[in-house]
Structure formats: structure tokens, C-alpha cells
Amino acid sequence: MKHFIVSIVFLFIGVFTFGQNCDFTFSGKIEDFHNGEPIVDATIHIENLDVYTTSDLDGKFIFKNLCKGVLKITVSHISCETKTFEVTLTGNQEQTVNLEHHVEELETVVVEGSTEKKQTLTAQETIIKNDIIESNSSASLGDIIKTVSGVASINTGNKIVKPVIDGLHSSRVLVINNNVRMEDQEWGIEHAPNIDVNAADNISVIKGAGTLAYGGDAIGGVVVLEPKNIIVEDTLYGKTIAGFQTNGLGYNVSSSLFKSFQSGWYANGVLGYKQNGDLKAPDYYLNNTGSKSFSGSLQGGFKSFEKGLEIYVSHIDNEIGILSSSHIGSTEDLVNAINNDEPYISEDFSNSIEAPKQEVNHTLIKAAVYKRFKSFGKLSLQYDYQNNQRYEYDKRIGSDRNKPAVDLKLQTHSLRSDITVDKFEGYTLDFGISGRFQDNFANPDTGIRRLIPDYERVDFGAYAVVKASIIDNLLADFGVRYDYNHVDAQKYYRTSRWEERGYDDDFSDIIVEDLGTQLLTNPKFTFHNFSLSTGLLYNINEFSKISLNYGISSRPPNPSELFSDGLHHSAARIELGDLRINKEVSNRLGLSYKLNTEKVSLNVETYFNHINDFIYIRPTGTETTIRGSFPVWEYFQTNANLLGADLSFDYHIFNNWNFNTRTSYIYGQDTVNDLPVIDMPSFRINSTLSYERPDLKDLHVNLNHEFVAEQNRYPNYNFETYIASNDTYVLVDISTPPPAYNLFNLSADITFDFQKNMKLNVMAGIDNIFNTSYREYLNRLRYFADDTGRNITVQLKFNY
């Protein structure tokens, strides 16, 4: 009937509007781009003639009685991207038009009106939204993702913050920045991620190896930083954030600018700088805890539905001072530090950063292209290069005073190709391959024996993930991945160490050259790893859902676990790796429940993670040198069970009042030695009472309370040491965790709207309101000084 009317209309147009020689037809078919199926009831509009028709049951349409000339045509359909094109009509013409339909609908979830793409379907994943990132513009990645329940951090002071996801950190947590797996010497506890959070639009925290696209070794989890989604339209906008902190007299500035064109081309950039001087604990200054960080990134390219191109360059340069009183020599100094309440160095505030300090810079260059194919899906190709240069400076004497003690350059080239097949209704298939080449160079000019040797590493990986909707409210995913790793190192061992480790029996075949007191060796390792992730998501009703996820992941030992050998000056401890260390394998089962009603939002995540051959480092005693004796920390392997629950609860009390709380508990047990696992976060609960007035300049006031319990489950690795200066034996208590603590924080912000798209947000806050003295179990500097005291912050955010 419709078509009949349309035809009649055309007939009239043909007769009355155009007189002569207007008997051409333009016909065709509208198809789904993904599977080639006809699209019914699409609207086809010839704009310059202002005539319409719709496609029939076979997706076909026809315009009759058209004149010669240019037709500007728009094709649209509900839930499809509208397509516009021009046709020059010189005779009867036929054309097939492909519309994009059901774009990644399985992966898109709607959270409070904004669309964010989840990385996984059934894994325990939380997305940190842009407003949280913006209001913590001066913070580190580790501090921001702590807002997710179950995520803690392991710190060296306040500026070196590493994420701990469900008790696991460092090489067990992958950080993905704009689809690039960060390779920034993440193995060390004092090596923080080299990321400027201001370049991210949102951050996904995935517990366990839920997403296999980036690697099968994420036993702890994956942190995915996504840049701002590019909107294809003519637009130019920007944002500047500036902040000031009283504690440490710190300030931060970050500015970003976005430009995109209707044609699909776009460019954007982010530039940031932050610095602070000595931070202050409630009773004294934390000398030499200043830091400086410069970061910049540029992104540009072309984006359309069918194809795209992206170039991304980012650079970050960090200089971080290490608490001067933590720089000790010998076990005696450590005993003194543990037994004294205050650090032995207590000077006035200073902005200068002296040794011991770190200077780390990281450069990332990425080029990526994608293309969508009809009735198939999307193919992407990506190359990236990363250069991580790390210097650690120590207090040294003579001509070596200004020489770094550690000088490591890690370069990584990666190439990956990913394919998403979305032609089938109800399920998508992702698969891909990746290759990586890595070269580590330890500069011998430091004059100090290398902690990490020169090595080359080659990785290959292949994965496939299927996401499917089984029945209406039951979704499932299944993924597998294979990884090949090969490490080829060249390492000098002290002959005495080689023998002490017993390598002369087990590894005599890898000696390349004997230099008398040192041996040059060529350790090579090859690993084949298999990982799996699968799960179910059941939507009980429109408010609640339950999901179950099971994953197997394997992580080969990192260079530090294999090769560490010698005195780590900045930590005053001898760290010993072991060439015999094998990969660790995790079996993780996660069960989650989510409830979302108008008043309540509840998310309960429980997990059981059994790790075979879990690699950990623990103190084993002391070794005596002419400098005195040093605690020795050695890497071991054991089997571990990690069992825990993370809970987050949001409650809308009434009118403008909201309450939320996040809490987590983890039970970690070494099943071989029947001991608690070392360095597990203790029970913690973080609650916020907030008041908001959208009508009053969008006022928000948040009162936050954080309680961290004492970790009562810890392994006792204390030992006795001889103190020469008073000829006695004393206990070195390096195991006992510090007591529980409570912190209160307050913040408020208002927003002024100037004109369209221009607004200013002013925020002020007080952290640690009562200036409480406390120490955190997971801070490596807890032996030496208290954590930071009260801090008042002011931040301005200007959108334009």
C-alpha cells in the first residue's frame, strides 16, 4: 500500500514538476553491512527533490520518472547510522546501499545515561568515569583506581604508586594505554606505571585475565585506559585543569584541545605538568619527597564507519625524590629506623630533589588502521614502539657523585592484528595475533654491577573470543589464548654468587666466558603458555544480574625474578632471583551479583584464585660485607590460595542525599608452607556521604571516611642480627604490620555556566582532615616515616 502511494506521488511529481525527458529510474537495495541481509523499512530521501520512499521486505526500493542530473540521497533506518551520498543520473541506475546495523551491541552498556564500552562480558569489570579522573587530575593512576573496591596500591612513598588488584601487582597487572600494552619495567615494586591519567577519558579495571586480547599473563587483572571517543563532526573544544595542594606546595596544570571535522579527520593533544616539594607527615617533613612530571600526547587521524587511521604519540618524563631517611646502609641502620618513631633526617621544607631519586621517561608511538568489510566485520592492524629509560640515582662519592646507579633502557616493538566478526545475529567473534620484540640494555657506565642484565625477548600470541547471547537473558563468552615467550639474556655473575646459588651444578653449560671473579653467562628461556577465560551472565530481571567467570592464566617469570642479583642500594637489601623459577599458573573463579534500582546500586564480587608456583620475594636473613650486613630477600615459588570479596553499595537516601561504601577483604594463604601470603592488603572500608544541588550551581559536597584495618594475617620472617656497635643480637622486625587507621576527607565543588559549552568548575578539598599519623602495610617506606598529613587542595576546571 505504502509503495503504491509513493508511486502515485512520484507519478504526480514526474508529470507536474518535470516536463520532458524525465523517465529514468533509480532503484536499489538496502543491506545490512554486517551480514548482507536486507533492511526493511529504511527511509530513502532524495534531498534536492524532497521525495521519499521506503525499502520493501526484500530491502528493495525504486524511484521512477527522474530527470538527468545529480541526486543527493540520504538513507536512514532506526538503529542504523544514516548514510548520505550523491548519484549522477544519466540513465536508469541501480545501487546497493549498506547500512551499519547493531554495532557492537553486545559490548555496549548504558550507565547512567552515558555510553561506555565494557571490555568484557562476564568478567569482574568496573569503569571509572571521566568525572572521577578529572577531579583527581593531580593524582597517579594507582591512586585513582583505588576507588574501585578490591583495588589497593603498593607504594614507595606517596608518588610511586602501583595498583594491587585483589592482592596482586606488578607483572601480574597489565596496563593498557590506548590499546597499547605498557612495557615500562613494571616488574619492580618501585617502578610505577608511566601514565598521565589526564589523557584518558575512562579507565576499565578488570579483575583477573578477563580480556585475553592483550595477554594471557594478567593473573591479577588488567587496567585499560581509553582515550576520548572521537565524534565525527565539525567541532573544536578544550579543557584546562589547574590545581594547588598545600602539602608539599604542589601544583598541577593539564590542558587538552580536540578538533574534528565532519569529513572524519581529527586531531587532539594533551599537555600537563605537575610538581611538588617535600611532603609533610603530621609531625615532620618527609625530606626529599619532591617530584616533577611532564607529560604530553598527540593523537590524529581519520575515522569513519568503514575505515580509520590513527597516529598516537605520547611522552612522559618523571623525576621522583625518594625519602632521604629511607636510604640506609646495613641491617643496623634498618633496625634503628624500625625502632625509632621519627626518621633520622628531619630538615625544613625544600623544593629540590636530590639523590636518592629516580628519573624515568617513557615514549610511546602508535600507528593503527582499521577497515570494515561487508558481511564480515572489522580488521585492525597496529604497530607500536615504546622506549622506557630509567635512571636511579644514589648517594655516591667522588667523580661518581652525579652518575646514575641504575641506567636501563627498555625498547619494545609490537605488531598486532585483530579481527571482529559481527555478521551473525546474537554473537560476535574476536580473534587476533600479536608479536613483540623487546630489548633491554643495562648501561655499564654506571660503574655498578647490573641489577637487571641485557636481554632480548620475543613474544607471539594468538587469541579468539566468542561472545554470544544464548537465550534472551543469558549471555556467554569463551576465549582462549596461546603465548610463546623467549628470553635470551647475557648476564655477568660474580663467581662467588654463582657458586653460592648452586648454578655451577645446574647451569655450567651457559657459561660463555670466565673473567676470574666474574662469569659471563647466556641464560635462555622459552615458555609456552595457554590461557582461557569463559563465563556466563544471567539477567535475572531488569534490575539484577548474576555472572560467573572462570579463567586460567600463566605468567612467565619476569627479569627481576630470574636475574636479580646483588645489593639494591635504594632499598638497602640484597635481592636474589633464581634461574630455576618457572612460570606461575592461576585458576580463578569469580562470582558476581549486581543490583540496580532507582534507590540502590549494589555490586558484590567474590573470587577464588588458586596460583600454582606463585612467585614471591621474602627476607631470608643477612649477608655480611665490608659495609656491614644487609638483609637478603630471595624469590621463591609456592602454591597460594587467594579468596576474597569486594563490595560496593550506593544508596539514594532522599532528595539530595546519597551514600556509598566500598569494602574489600582478602584471605591469602601459602598452602605449601601453611603461612599467610606476604604483602596482602588488609580489610578496608571507604564510605562517602554526599549532598548535591543541581539547582545551586551544581553543588556537590562529599564527606569521606576511610578505615584500614591492621593486617593480622602476615608471615613472620623476622630474624636476629648482630649489632657490632654494642656487641648484641637484636630482632629485625620487618614483618609486623602497622596498626589500623581512620582518615576523613571532605570535598566540595560548584560549576558556573558562562555560555554554550563553556563552564568553570571550582573544587576545594581537605584530605586527612584530622592530620592523623599513620603508616600503611603496603608502603615500602613504612619502616622509616609516617604517611602524609593534612592536605588542602583547590582545583579549577575550565571547559571551552
Next chain:
Amino acid sequence: MKTIFKLLPFLLITAFVTSCSNDDDAPEPVNEEEVITTLTATFVPQGGGDTVVLKSQDLDGDGPNAPVISVSGPFAAGTTYNGSIELLNELESPAEDITVEVEEENLDHQFFYTPSSSLDITTAYENFDTDGNPLGTEFSLTANTVSSGTLTFTLRHLPNKPNTGLGDAGGETDVEATFSVSVQ
């Protein structure tokens, strides 16, 4: 535009393959420069007599082997000795004299002498830094009554100066050598 898309993968693969061609040059060994392997304390009696030499030698530096300690003989009761300390890096050939460096950076260093409670000796600084605070590569030792115990030499780098002893000196330990000695 189209050509860019077609060419890019090839460019990327070329870049990847060329970067993979590795060189297998052996890395240079590191011979540590500022390591102190040997502390020798020499005691010359002021009125003549047997010189006492205490030596601690740790040729594998921070390696697993403990230092080798030697004591040439006992101190004579009632005698005052002129003591001097020599620090060497014997991993270099010829051995490097670190004492020179310590004396040059005298403001940043100080030696401490700690007898155990059972040992009846007294010590006094005989050389000082440019601010007049003790340095202690030269000192005097008086052996009082017959006794035995340990004597520890500690070199602190960047100590708080002036100080009242090891307790409030701070800084970090560059050398700590303990000898079992006796006064006869």
C-alpha cells in the same frame, strides 16, 4: 587515502622485521669503581714496640662471601698507639686508594670507633674536616687494662655533623668492620 591504507601494513611489517635483527655483541663487564674491599687499621705504639695491624678484606664486594678478618696481635696494656686507616679497592689493578677520596670529601665522612663494653680502651680523633669536626682516618688508641672484646670501625657517608656518636650520626654506612681484639 586508499594507497595509505594499503601501504601502511607493509611499512609496519618492514619496521618490525628490521628491528628484530639483533646483534649478539657481548655486554661489557662492570668493574665496580667505588667499592671498598679492604680496610687496614695500623697501630704504631708511641714509645716503640710491636705494631698492631687489623685487616678486613672482602674481595667479592657485595657478593655472598663474608669479609676475611685478620688481627696481627694483641695491644699492650698501658700503651698509646698512633692509629691510621687505609681503605682500598683491590678489585682494580693497581689497587685504588679510597682513603684519598674520603679525605678529600672530609665534610661528608666520619669514622667511628666502637669498643665492646668488656674491652678497656679509649680512642681520640686526630684529624678533622675543614669545619673542625672529626674525620678520623687518623686517631689515637690507648690500651688501658688487660681485657678482651670487639672493636668496630664504622665509616659513615653524609652523617649529621657535629654529632655525639653513632647514635645520632645518621648517614649511611660505607664500611663496618668488627675485630676481636685483646689487651695484654
